[in-house]
Amino acid sequence: MSFKKFLYSRFYAAVCKINPARFCKIKNDNRPVSPYKLVFFCGRTGTEYLNASLASVYKSWDTIPEVIITTDGTPADVIQQKLMKWPQKVEILTWDFCATALKENGRGDLYEYAAKDVWGKKLVGICYCAGKFPILYSDTDILWFRSPVLEDLTGKTMVKMCVDVDHNYSQPLLEAMHQTDMLKIAPLNAGLIYAGGDFSKFPQWNELCKYLSEKPDHRTEQTSFAILNNYLNQGNSFATEEIFIQVDDMYSFKYTKKYKPNIWARHYVNLKGTSFWRDFIYLLMGR
Structure with a gap:
């Protein structure tokens, strides 16, 4: 790493530590409440990105x-202490609360999955919330530049993800579920998911949940949602012109919104330590 790149990385590490979102003035205004819940998965060390x-x-x-913030087991009060002021209702749920509720409804296998794997904890939070009401799940390393345009999910079961840069799936899970043809279509990313309804409508739901409880790996969560997207919402995902992913501008000073003015949001896959904070500073200084 060059000295210039070293300084760049250290500068944005310092930006992260000061929690710059605290400089954003939040107040109640006349904007209506969104017709869905915004859901995050966050632990003790991710609150700067969440804010x-x-x-x-x-x-x-x-x-x-x-x-709604689902956690990796971090107590709700720890998240609450670090959370910025928000003008609407905020609820903080541990993964164990979500997984226990699913277990009580016959999904003990998903509880086992979550107990074994951190991304299983994310999955049970999304499944629990989506079973209650429409949700827009967002990883904490996503920044928004305009309102999303989302269809009404009343009476529907849906999983809608964003397009990824590659097929970051669990090959053993695809093979076990006879879903390897998914490698021939656009790859999907679980950083942003619009979801709601009963996922058991997927005919292989029991088989999928059993597999997750027995053979979790670091890609089974994303692969599972991609399988659901492909069945429940085939051919429908957020386009790169809507939810943008780029992985090669780690040391650039160029503001994403300047060269991608029409995107709704950007997911900073592998770049949260640098490009995320660069764009957030631009965003914070703007109107």
Whole structure:
């Protein structure tokens, strides 16, 4: 690494530590409440990104969503202490709460999956919330630049993901579920998911949940949602012109919104330590 790149990385590490979202002035206004819940998965060390993502929602959306934060086991009060002020209802749920509720409804296998794997904890949070109401799940390393345009999910079961840069799937899971043809279509990323309804409508749901409880790996969560997207919502995902992913501008000073003015949001896959904070500073300084 060159000295210039070293300084660049150290500068944005310092930016992260000061929690810059605290400089975003949040107040109640006349914007309506979003017709879905905005859901995050966050632990003790991710609250700076969570706050920045929330600040980008506040600065960019035409509505203000109620927020649910599911955690990796971090106590709710720890998250609450670090959380920025939010003008709508915020609920913090541990993974164990979500997984226990699923277990009580016959999904003990998903509880086992979550107990074994951190991304299983994310999956059970999404499954629990989506079974209650429409949700827009967002990883904390997503920044928003305008309101998303989302269809009404009343009476529907849906999983809608964003397009990825590669097929980052679990090959053993695809083979076990006879879903290897998914490698021939656009890859999907679980960083952003619009979802709602009963996932058991997927004919192989029991088989999928059993596999997850027995053979979890670091890609089974994303692969599972991609399988559901392919069945419940085939051929329908957020385009790269809507939810943008780029992985080669780690040391650039160029603001994403300047060269991608029409995107709704960007997911900073593998670049949260640099490009994420660069764009957030631009966003924070803007109107």
